[in-house]
Amino acid sequence: MRSRWPPCRVRHHRRCAYTARRDRPGRRTGACVARGYDPHEIEPRWQKAWDAADLHRADEEGDRPRFYALHMFPYPSGDLHMGHAEAFSLGDAVARYAWARGFEVLNPIGWDSFGLPAENAAIRRRAHPAEWTYANVETQAATMRRMGFAFDWSRRLHTSDPAYYKWTQWLFLQLYHAGWAYRGDASVNWCPNDRTVLANEQVIDGRCERCDAVVTKRTLTQWFLRITAFAERLLDDMAQLEAYWPDRVLNLQRNWIGRSEGARIVFRIEEADEAIVAFTTRPDTLFGATFFVLAPEHPRARALAERGGATADFDEYLDQVRRRTEMERLATEGRKDGVFLGVHARNPVTGERMPVYAADYVLMEYGTGAIMSVPAHDQRDLDFARAHGLEVRVVVQPPDTELDAASMTEAADGEGVLVNSGPYDELPWRAAKRKITADLAERGDGEPAVTYRLRDWLVSRQRFWGAPIPVVHCEDCGLVPVPEADLPVTLPERVDLHAESVSPLAADPDWVRVACPSCGQESRRDTDTMDTFVDSSWYYLRYCSPDRDDVPFDREAVRRWLPVDQYTGGIEHAILHLLYSRFVTKALHDLGHLDFVEPFTRLKSQGMVLMGGAAMSKSRGNLVEPRAILDEYGADTLRLTMLFAGPIEDDIDWADVSPAGTFRWLSRLSRLVDEHTGSGGTVEAGDAAAGADLRRATHRTIAAVTADFEQFKYNTAIAKLMALANAISDALRGGVRGPAVQEALDAVQVILAPMAPHVAEELWHRLGHSDFVLRAPWPTADPALLVDERRRIPVQVDGRVRDAMTLPVGASQAQAEEMARELANVARHLRGRRVARVVWVPDRLLNFVVADD
RNA sequence: GCCGGGAUGGAGGAACAGGCAGACUCGGCGGACUCAAAAUCCGCUGCCCGCGAGGGCGUGGGGGUUCGAAUCCCCCUCCCGGCACCA
Numbered sequence: 001m002r003s004r005w006p007p008c009r010v011r012h013h014r015r016c017a018y019t020a021r022r023d024r025p026g027r028r029t030g031a032c033v034a035r036g037y038d039p040h041e042i043e044p045r046w047q048k049a050w051d052a053a054d055l056h057r058a059d060e061e062g063d064r065p066r067f068y069a070l071h072m073f074p075y076p077s078g079d080l081h082m083g084h085a086e087a088f089s090l091g092d093a094v095a096r097y098a099w100a101r102g103f104e105v106l107n108p109i110g111w112d113s114f115g116l117p118a119e120n121a122a123i124r125r126r127a128h129p130a131e132w133t134y135a136n137v138e139t140q141a142a143t144m145r146r147m148g149f150a151f152d153w154s155r156r157l158h159t160s161d162p163a164y165y166k167w168t169q170w171l172f173l174q175l176y177h178a179g180w181a182y183r184g185d186a187s188v189n190w191c192p193n194d195r196t197v198l199a200n201e202q203v204i205d206g207r208c209e210r211c212d213a214v215v216t217k218r219t220l221t222q223w224f225l226r227i228t229a230f231a232e233r234l235l236d237d238m239a240q241l242e243a244y245w246p247d248r249v250l251n252l253q254r255n256w257i258g259r260s261e262g263a264r265i266v267f268r269i270e271e272a273d274e275a276i277v278a279f280t281t282r283p284d285t286l287f288g289a290t291f292f293v294l295a296p297e298h299p300r301a302r303a304l305a306e307r308g309g310a311t312a313d314f315d316e317y318l319d320q321v322r323r324r325t326e327m328e329r330l331a332t333e334g335r336k337d338g339v340f341l342g343v344h345a346r347n348p349v350t351g352e353r354m355p356v357y358a359a360d361y362v363l364m365e366y367g368t369g370a371i372m373s374v375p376a377h378d379q380r381d382l383d384f385a386r387a388h389g390l391e392v393r394v395v396v397q398p399p400d401t402e403l404d405a406a407s408m409t410e411a412a413d414g415e416g417v418l419v420n421s422g423p424y425d426e427l428p429w430r431a432a433k434r435k436i437t438a439d440l441a442e443r444g445d446g447e448p449a450v451t452y453r454l455r456d457w458l459v460s461r462q463r464f465w466g467a468p469i470p471v472v473h474c475e476d477c478g479l480v481p482v483p484e485a486d487l488p489v490t491l492p493e494r495v496d497l498h499a500e501s502v503s504p505l506a507a508d509p510d511w512v513r514v515a516c517p518s519c520g521q522e523s524r525r526d527t528d529t530m531d532t533f534v535d536s537s538w539y540y541l542r543y544c545s546p547d548r549d550d551v552p553f554d555r556e557a558v559r560r561w562l563p564v565d566q567y568t569g570g571i572e573h574a575i576l577h578l579l580y581s582r583f584v585t586k587a588l589h590d591l592g593h594l595d596f597v598e599p600f601t602r603l604k605s606q607g608m609v610l611m612g613g614a615a616m617s618k619s620r621g622n623l624v625e626p627r628a629i630l631d632e633y634g635a636d637t638l639r640l641t642m643l644f645a646g647p648i649e650d651d652i653d654w655a656d657v658s659p660a661g662t663f664r665w666l667s668r669l670s671r672l673v674d675e676h677t678g679s680g681g682t683v684e685a686g687d688a689a690a691g692a693d694l695r696r697a698t699h700r701t702i703a704a705v706t707a708d709f710e711q712f713k714y715n716t717a718i719a720k721l722m723a724l725a726n727a728i729s730d731a732l733r734g735g736v737r738g739p740a741v742q743e744a745l746d747a748v749q750v751i752l753a754p755m756a757p758h759v760a761e762e763l764w765h766r767l768g769h770s771d772f773v774l775r776a777p778w779p780t781a782d783p784a785l786l787v788d789e790r791r792r793i794p795v796q797v798d799g800r801v802r803d804a805m806t807l808p809v810g811a812s813q814a815q816a817e818e819m820a821r822e823l824a825n826v827a828r829h830l831r832g833r834r835v836a837r838v839v840w841v842p843d844r845l846l847n848f849v850v851a852d853d
Numbered sequence: 854g855c856c857g858g859g860a861u862g863g864a865g866g867a868a869c870a871g872g873c874a875g876a877c878u879c880g881g882c883g884g885a886c887u888c889a890a891a892a893u894c895c896g897c898u899g900c901c902c903g904c905g906a907g908g909g910c911g912u913g914g915g916g917g918u919u920c921g922a923a924u925c926c927c928c929c930u931c932c933c934g935g936c937a938c939c940a
Contacts, residue, residue: 248934251857255936262940280940293940330938361938371940379854380938413854453939571934644878646866651933656865658879664892665878671893707869716867719877726877794873799921801873825907839920845872849920 037663037670039634043758047148055774056150058106060557067103068561069095070540070600072569072577073110076136077117080143082609082616083570085626086642086652089755090606090712091568092149093643096754097709098565099150100778106561107150108543110157111137114165115532116194116210119465119504123497129465133160143626147635148757150774155546159535164542165467166488167552168535171584173470173481174591180226181459183479187297187364188458190218195503196462197222199531202576206330217322223469223528224456227583231257231452234582237598244602246649249574256575258453263437265372265446267292267345270353272307276300276345279367279451282377282413283440284432287421288395289372290385292345292356293338295364296321301341304356308342314358321360329360336361336384347372348445349422349436359384367451376403379411395420396429457580459531462503464495466529474516474523483517489525503527536577537584540564540599558594567600571649574605604712607651609642616654624654636756637663643714643755666759669725669748673763675732676741691740694731697724698744699785705751706778714755721748742767747779795820796847797829813840820846 050056071091074084095107118129125132137158144151157164175181189198193213197220202209227234235257238250262281269276276294280286294301296318305314317339321329338359345354354372361380362371375385375392385392392405396416403412418424418432427435440446460469468489470482482489492511497504505511506527516523538552544561545554569577578600585599608615611622629638641662645652701724708717728744745767753760753773764773787809793816794804803823807816817838820826826848836851 248857252935255856258936258939260939278940282940336938359938361940363939366939373940378940380940383938451939453936574935644865650866653865656879658865661879668893704869715865716877719867722877792873796872796921799872799919804873828907837920839872841872845921847872847920 037667037759039636039666039758042762043146043148043634043636046758046761047145050150050772050774053772055772056105056107056152057154058108058152059104060560062104064102064104066106066561067095067098067566068106068540068564069098070106070108070543070564070567072567072573073112073536073539074140075112075115075117076133076140078136079139080147080626082624082626082654084140085147085629085638086609087568087570087606088144088147088149089639089642090604090648090714092147092639092757093714093754094566094568094604094712096150096757096774097778099774100750100754100776102777106155106543107152108155108157108546109144109149109151109153110155110539110543110546111140111159112532112536112539113137113158113160114466114529114535116196116463116465119463119497122465128493128495129497130160133465134158143630146630147626147639150757155543157539157542157546159467159532159539160465162488162490163549165535166549167542168467168530168538169470169482169487169489170484170552171538171588172467172530172534173484173487174593175225175587176471176481178587178591180229180587181223182226183221183223184456185219185221186224186458187217187219188222189215190220191215194463197458197460199458199533199576217324222458223460223530224458225534225583227457227580228452228454230583230586231259231454232450233586233597234454234579235259237582237586240598241603245600246571246603246605249571249578249603249605252574253579256454256579259450260452261448261450263433263440263446264368264449265348265440266444267348267354267370267372269304269307269356270344270346272304272343274300276356276370277368278370278372279449280372282374282433283436283446284418284424284427284429285374285377285395286347286349286372286436287418287424288374288376288393289347290352290354290375290391290393291373291381292354293362293371293373293381293384294341294356294358295362295369296358296360297364298358298369301358304343305339305341305358308340308356310340310342313339314341317358324360336380336387338384338388340388345372348440348443355390357384357388365455366453375411376405376408377411377413379413382408382411393420457531457583459534460528461531462506462527463529464491464497464504466532467535468505469526469528469530471526472514472516472523473526474519474521476521477516477518477523480516480518480523486517505529533576533580537580538588540567540581541588541594555593562594563596563598564600565602567603569603569605571605571607578603604648606648609652609654611654613653613655629659633659633663634758636666636759640666640718640756644718646715648712648714665722665725666756668729669752670759670763672725672728672732673745673766676728676737676745677766677768690731690734691736691738694727694736694740694744696785696788697727698740698747699781702747702751702779703781703786706781709754717751718755721751724748749773750776750779791843793843794845795823795826796845797826798850799847802826802829807843809843811843813838813842813846816840816846820848 069091071088095105098105113133118133121132122129159165172181189203191198191208191213193211194208198208198215203215206215207213208215241250260281262279263283264277264279265283266275266277302314305311336359338357341356341358343356345356347354373381373384375382375390376394377396394403394405395418396412397419398412398414398416416429418427418429424432424436437446437448468491470487470489472480472482474480492508495504496507512524512527514523514525541553541558544557548554581599585594586597588594589597611624614620614622616623626638637659641657641659644662645657701720705717705720724744725748728741731741749760749764750773761773790806790808792804792806794801796802803825805819805823830848833850835848837849839847839849
């Protein structure tokens with residue numbers, strides 16, 4: 001059907017909403033009818049030009065200062081989502097700003113391309129995981145190019161490439177040789193659905209982080225990395241991150257590491273010639289310990305039960321406990337169960353015999369797996385004592401309440417003064433802690449100790465799509481690491497992912513069979529692959545020299561670029577990825593491979609992108625995809641909308657923002673430039689004072705916006721650019737022409753370029769420049785233009801603003817008062833009242849304080 | 854329970870370091886242009902009283918410090934994030 005409207009005359013893309021509207025009249029129109037602003041023409045054109053000039057390649061030579069801008073690399077699960085769009089918009093703004101500030105910038109990109117989703121997709125599609133993975137990588141790469149991100153594509157990497165995971169395996173062997181990778185039995189988290197073990201960090205509320213299945217415990221022999229050996233340094237080195245990382249992230253890591261100070265105390269078992277060590281943070285309550293509890297999995301528990309004649313009870317309890325899921329275990333909180341082992345531990349200070357129990361409220365993984373129980377001062381112990389009829393004895397008297405041991409239901413776990421504690425009576429609890437610990441140490445019955453909540457990092461995965469653990473199991477030689485020369489241990493090209501009983505690699509006998517590197521006899525490869533967080537724990541090093549096949553990273557290049565100057569990424573990686581990377585960096589440092597101990601000097605985390613208050617998802621029907629926005633408005637609008645929405649660390653609700661509004665502004669800016677360049681000549685035809693006002697506005701904006709960029713406050717930076725654009729518009733309307741306008745528009749483009757690079761580039765060229773805007777130096781504010789000649793001073797009477805006056809800067813109080821008293825409204829409020837005092841804040845405010853008498 | 858962060862117009866948010874609360878944007882209302890619509894441009898837009906000049910109230914609630922508090926102090930409510938049978 002032929003439209004009765006004339007066709008849009010403006011040269012623009014067919015997706016322009018004007019056209020779309022004619023085709024589909026019911027459709028709510030976007031703003032895309034702007035004369036002169038056609039992102040669908042501008043954006044590809046400049047992307048091509050940048051590529052042709054190799055503009056974003058990081059130069060290894062040259063003597064400009066270097067800046068490593070890194071954004072967390074994506075996992076290729078389909079196309080980029082809105083979260084990626086925001087995150088990379090931030091990362092790209094950081095990188096482009098660094099360029100403008102004169103740095104040589106490294107802004108690389110790659111993919112975290114190993115992982116379980118590829119395997120699940122492969123099972124559904126009966127294809128190799130690589131197929132799905134690399135197809136998604138290409139999709140994401142294409143969208144990134146449309147977004148116009150200034151990546152150095154020549155350094156692109158994928159963790160699933162053998163050329164990369166060869167060095168992930170090298171890293172594993174480095175840790176192994178240093179004794180920081182070990183195989184151990186442990187009660188581990190097992191996801192029955194994904195049929196693999198999980199790291200502690202991947203279990204959320206007793207469920208699998210990935211698939212939400214209820215996690216159970218299994219005792220298996222697995223590979224661990226000894227991150228706990230670095231716990232103290234992971235805490236201590238936060239000192240150097242404090243000013244540069246979000247407090248929130250450091251706080252999360254501190255919580256996660258969970259350092260607690262206390263003592264290890266030795267308790268001798270009455271009926272056996274042995275001693276069990278317990279960890280406590282409250283050695284001051286030792287006189288109140290009335291029983292003793294072991295974790296059911298404690299290595300000595302069964303032997304003690306045997307000695308106490310409680311074997312049957314113990315076995316039954318252990319069996320019951322083992323069948324519990326984590327969730328069931330937690331559900332027993334408050335109604336403690338456990339079993340008496342028939343033996344007694346001697347309290348080293350009171351000499352009393354304390355019954356020994358096994359109960360699963362004591363965890364084998366924490367402390368020593370054994371505790372002294374002080375029911376009066378620990379809620380869990382009190383619950384247990386009440387359930388089992390055990391004695392409660394108050395030994396720390398809190399300052400404000402009277403405790404009754406017989407009836408108390410809430411343990412007093414706070415401060416107080418010692419009672420019922422022999423020689424320690426009347427000591428404040430903190431002093432008693434130190435004293436009792438010291439006395440025990442002197443007698444050999446204990447020592448000060450620190451325990452961490454952090455566990456060693458479980459890295460074995462019984463999955464296919466990951467880096468194989470480069471170890472051979474030989475009957476004679478035991479564990480034999482694969483020699484470095486034989487790396488990488490590559491994945492088999494064909495794989496059956498449907499094997500139910502064993503992991504995919506174990507199901508491939510040809511792959512498993514290998515000659516022992518040590519003795520040559522037929523042996524078996526380790527069939528586990530590594531947690532993908534191992535892959536991502538060192539990728540920032542690989543970007544320095546991604547093509548080297550003889551070393552994981554070129555030491556000189558690492559020296560040139562690292563540590564990362566500015567790392568950006570999602571808060572969801574506050575613990576896992578960031579903690580692992582910090583650990584690996586420290587380990588490689590200690591092994592002499594790096595000369596720094598923290599990989600990321602500065603960190604900024606962006607918030608999430610929501611839609612209607614909820615996470616976007618296809619099933620929820622609130623999914624907005626970057627491509628849709630790109631199609632309608634282009635990359636600059638999408639990027640700028642994200643950055644304008646609010647502080648970058650806050651969540652964005654897409655329902656609250658307006659890409660149409662952003663698009664309108666870019667169109668307006670574009671028209672402003674055209675209006676200026678078409679206004680003819682560079683003659684200052686306008687009012688000289690108005691021109692000077694515009695120049696002051698320009699320089700004030702430069703100064704303020706620069707401060708904003710330094711603090712990642714892009715939302716306010718954009719607001720200030722908008723305000724300057726309004727000022728330019730007013731100036732043009734007021735007849736101002738020429739250099740003042742040119743200067744203002746130039747500044748806007750250079751400042752806008754990190755956030756909306758295509759339109760800034762286009763307008764920069766329309767303004768008469770021939771080189772790329774990326775090569776233009778960041779504008780500097782002229783201090784002389786930051787000072788006002790006159791200022792508007794509010795006048796208050798008794799703290800309430802009654803009027804305002806304009807005074808020259810530096811005016812005296814006398815001048816100000818004189819002028820203020822003549823203001824009609826001020827005079828009115830002062831009439832008949834006595835001025836008791838005048839507050840004069842030079843160049844800011846005048847306040848008459850009146851006395852009513 | 855412990856640790857951390859919040860609460861400002863209809864919405865997102867702004868306010869250096871205690872000094873005109875609400876920048877900038879979205880939305881809304883009115884006007885110009887148009888046969889009409891879109892787009893564009895101009896103006897208004899915290900609430901209440903008032904024709905107006907102007908006045909009162911106002912940054913989750915209550916108290917305090919101060920000439921002056923969104924901002925500092927104390928108490929409280931609610932929201933978000935993390936940790937949590939961790940001895």
